[in-house]
Amino acid sequence: MRKALYILILLFFTSCNQEKKNIFSEVEIKELTKSIPGTNIFTNTDIMFVKLENEKVGFTNIRHLSRIFQSKYKETYKNFDNFLFQALNQKISFSSNYFVEHNVSVFSISKNIEKQYLTSGLSFLREKYFEKRQKNFVLKNKNLTSHDIYSVLYYFYINGYITTFDDAIGIYEVWN
Numbered sequence: 001m002r003k004a005l006y007i008l009i010l011l012f013f014t015s016c017n018q019e020k021k022n023i024f025s026e027v028e029i030k031e032l033t034k035s036i037p038g039t040n041i042f043t044n045t046d047i048m049f050v051k052l053e054n055e056k057v058g059f060t061n062i063r064h065l066s067r068i069f070q071s072k073y074k075e076t077y078k079n080f081d082n083f084l085f086q087a088l089n090q091k092i093s094f095s096s097n098y099f100v101e102h103n104v105s106v107f108s109i110s111k112n113i114e115k116q117y118l119t120s121g122l123s124f125l126r127e128k129y130f131e132k133r134q135k136n137f138v139l140k141n142k143n144l145t146s147h148d149i150y151s152v153l154y155y156f157y158i159n160g161y162i163t164t165f166d167d168a169i170g171i172y173e174v175w176n
Contacts, residue, residue: 022085022089023088023089023090023157023158023160024085024088024089026081026085029081029084029085029088030081032046032062032084033062033080033081033084046061046062046162046163046164047059047060047061047153047157047163047164047165047172048060048061048062048065048088048157048163049153049154049157049158049163050065050087050088050090050092050094051090051091051092051093051094052093052094052095052096052099052106053093053094053095053096054096055108055109056096056106056107056108057106057107057108057109057150057154058094058096058099058104058105058106059104059105059106059107059150060099060104060105062084064102064104065083065084065087065088066080067102068094068098069083069084072098090158105146105150107146107147107150107151108147109151109154110145110147110148110151112148113125113148113151113152113155114151116128117155122155122156122159125152125155125156126156129142129144129152130174133173135175136173136174136175136176137173137174137175138171138172138173139152139153139171139172139173139174141171141172149172153172153174156174160176161174161175161176162174162175162176163175
């Protein structure tokens with residue numbers, strides 16, 4: 001009995017100390033930053049989410065993150081790749097004010113979407129909000145507010161999906 005209790009306590013502490021899995025690997029970050037920010041149309045349409053103060057989320061892209069790095073974090077991080085790795089893996093908590101001042105969308109996760117995700121999982125969100133295409137999923141814009149759209153996309157993003165907006169036809173897509 002005592003041995004079983006010891007094992008349970010050990011398992012508990014081991015699981016508490018495990019680091020959260022990264023959304024992006026260092027290799028993926030290198031791929032994102034191969035081109036100079038602003039020259040690769042694909043990375044400019046990728047939607048990225050970063051953690052902000054007060055449980056807010058920033059809806060951004062690589063060009064904006066490059067500007068933030070140049071103006072605020074160049075001295076803190078040894079290079080843009082290192083900064084991007086930390087930012088995209090939710091390890092930096094940015095000031096909401098900076099994002100608001102530069103007209104970047106700031107939002108709180110929708111409580112309704114959060115509840116659906118926590119109780120039913122990502123597959124439920126995929127079935128409810130997306131239409132399957134050959135290589136990706138397209139968001140069905142069924143009277144969703146921008147708040148709900150960003151929240152749904154955020155959950156796909158933190159689960160390793162690439163999230164994009166096709167501004168030519170006005171659709172949000174997720175790629176696995």
